[in-house]
Amino acid sequence: MKILSINPGSTSTKIALYNNRDEVFSKTLRHSAEEIAKYRSVIEQYEFRKKMILEALKENGIEIAELSAIVGRGGLLKPIPSGVYEVNDNMVADLRSASYGEHASNLGGILARELAKDAKGCRAFIADPVVVDELSDIARITGHPLFKRISIFHALNQKAIAKMYAAFKGVPYESLNLIVVHLGGGVSVGAHYKGQVIDVNNALNGDGPFSPERSGTLPALQLADMCFSGKYSFDEVKKIISGKGGTVAHLGTNNFAEIEDKAQSDPHFKLISDAFVYNVAKEIGAMAVVMKGKVDAILITGGIAHGTHLMEQLSDYVRFIAPVKIYPGEDEMAALAMNGLAVMEGKEKAKIY
Numbered sequence: 001m002k003i004l005s006i007n008p009g010s011t012s013t014k015i016a017l018y019n020n021r022d023e024v025f026s027k028t029l030r031h032s033a034e035e036i037a038k039y040r041s042v043i044e045q046y047e048f049r050k051k052m053i054l055e056a057l058k059e060n061g062i063e064i065a066e067l068s069a070i071v072g073r074g075g076l077l078k079p080i081p082s083g084v085y086e087v088n089d090n091m092v093a094d095l096r097s098a099s100y101g102e103h104a105s106n107l108g109g110i111l112a113r114e115l116a117k118d119a120k121g122c123r124a125f126i127a128d129p130v131v132v133d134e135l136s137d138i139a140r141i142t143g144h145p146l147f148k149r150i151s152i153f154h155a156l157n158q159k160a161i162a163k164m165y166a167a168f169k170g171v172p173y174e175s176l177n178l179i180v181v182h183l184g185g186g187v188s189v190g191a192h193y194k195g196q197v198i199d200v201n202n203a204l205n206g207d208g209p210f211s212p213e214r215s216g217t218l219p220a221l222q223l224a225d226m227c228f229s230g231k232y233s234f235d236e237v238k239k240i241i242s243g244k245g246g247t248v249a250h251l252g253t254n255n256f257a258e259i260e261d262k263a264q265s266d267p268h269f270k271l272i273s274d275a276f277v278y279n280v281a282k283e284i285g286a287m288a289v290v291m292k293g294k295v296d297a298i299l300i301t302g303g304i305a306h307g308t309h310l311m312e313q314l315s316d317y318v319r320f321i322a323p324v325k326i327y328p329g330e331d332e333m334a335a336l337a338m339n340g341l342a343v344m345e346g347k348e349k350a351k352i353y
Contacts, residue, residue, distance in 0.1 A: 001344055002066050004115075005336040006053065007073040008107040011036065013049050016333040017062060020341065026333060027056050042102050043095075043110075050111060064118045071340035072108030073332070074129020076101035079151060082132045082159055082197070083351045084339045087113040087124040091353040100131065125350060127339035128156040130204070134196040139290070151197070152204045153188035154302075160335035161301045161327050162192050176296045179287045179322070183304035184330065185254065186242075187211040187280060191287040199290045201283060206241045209279035212254035212304075215245030216279065247272060256304045277310060281317035288321045295322040302330055 007014040011033070016026035029052045039045045057064065072087070075095050085091065087109045095106045112124040132155035140148050158180040166173040174195035182188045187210070188203035201208025201216075210216035218241070227237055240249070248254050250272045263270040288295050298318055305311060305328040315324045342348040 001068045001341065003337045003340045003344070004067050004070045005072075005333040005340075006070065006108055006111050006115075007332055007336065008049060008104045008111065010104045013052065014333060015053055015056060016337065018334070018337040018341070021338065023334065023337075025060055025062065027060075029053070029056060042098065042104055042106055045104075046107060046110060049107060050114065053111065053115070064115060064122070065120070067116070067119045067122045069123045069125060069340045069344055070112040070116045071125045071127055071336040072110070072112035073105045073336065074126035074131070074156070075106030075108055076103050077129055077131050077353070079131050079133030080129070080353065081134060081351070082128055082155060084125050084127045084343050084348055085353050086350040087116075087126060088353055091126070105130070123340075123344070123350075125340050125343065127336055128159050130155055132159075132197065134198060135200070136198040139199040149207070150202055151200055152202050153190060153197070153200045154182035154184065154186065154203060154330075155197070156332055156335050157182055157301060157330045158188065158190050158192070158197070160331070160338070161299050164327070165297060165299055165325060177291045177294050179284055179291075179295055179298045181280065181284060181298065181300045181302075182330070183211075183280070183300065183302035185211060185213050187214070187216070187283075187302075189280065189283040189287055191290040193291055199287060204242060205238075209283050210246040210276065212247050212256065213245060214242045215240060215249070247276065256307055256310070260307045260309055273310070274313070277313045277317070281314055284318045284321070288318075293321070298322050298324045299327060300324065301327040303328075305329065 001020055003018045005016045011031050013029045017024050077094055077100055091109055092113060094100060095109055098106060109126045116122040116124040130152050133151040135151050142149055162178050162180050163173045166176055178192040180190045180192055186203040187208060188200055189208060190197045190200035208216050226232060247259060251259060251269060253259060259269055259273050263273040284298060298321060300311065305326055311326050318324060343350045
């Protein structure tokens with residue numbers, strides 16, 4: 001059974017082909033800033049990206065007609081429970097209109113569906129998009145009724161790692177209490193309580209630890225003062241919160257390998273690196289409180305988890321809570337394919353959007 005994964009990012013589109021559980025082909029299609037700048041919106045990039053995908057498949061002797069399923073990276077949709085969703089008209093309409101926000105991943109479901117039309121019997125899915133919402137009611141409450149906490153996090157990778165750990169332990173994912181930490185361009189720390197992420201920081205637009213490119217939680221009144229200072233436009237403020245915040249703002253780089261290296265000799269780099277670890281550890285502690293201290297394991301994943309010294313620092317802060325397991329990097333392409341395969345093999349039922 002051949003399954004194609006598609007993951008559109010801001011400057012690339014990743015594709016990978018799996019024959020059942022084995023990867024047989026993968027490629028990252030790079031998009032220059034000049035190419036992307038030609039388009040006024042994400043949806044206008046559709047034909048450009050589709051053409052590149054088809055050319056890459058053809059160059060590698062891969063026929064669309066051979067595919068059983070195509071799984072696209074889920075974009076910004078309405079809040080939905082975790083799972084695999086068959087791409088339908090309602091989903092495509094929301095992705096095309098960017099009703100819930102504009103992001104390159106919005107093209108994932110659209111590309112999957114349109115490409116699947118060229119293969120008889122081929123099905124199109126998305127799996128665990130960033131808007132997966134399993135928050136408890138109490139977790140949504142803020143200090144003012146005009147504001148509420150929302151769930152936007154690295155659901156695909158967090159769920160995949162949690163299920164991998166459960167399989168390693170030989171127990172159902174739904175039987176465990178886990179804290180899963182994704183450390184990448186954004187940072188999300190989720191409380192996985194019996195298979196539900198009942199609390200997690202909004203990793204996209206302003207909540208929790210700072211990250212390589214995002215500012216995380218900021219002092220509210222200072223932020224309000226800045227917004228009304230007349231020095232910044234709305235778009236500039238948005239970039240300060242997400243895109244040009246975090247270590248990019250502090251150190252001019254989002255490369256944690258570079259940060260970890262320079263922290264050995266540069267006091268300012270060390271201070272910011274230490275503060276990053278400190279803030280992530282605090283969020284882990286908060287999620288332990290959410291589960292009343294009953295935590296089976298803390299799982300740390302994402303690109304930054306490759307940093308041995310950083311992971312030792314972080315583990316020193318939190319291992320008193322529960323055993324710490326490190327899963328460096330992320331394999332979202334495999335996670336997409338395996339979710340699709342689970343439906344095709346009848347182990348999971350596709351949900352309706």
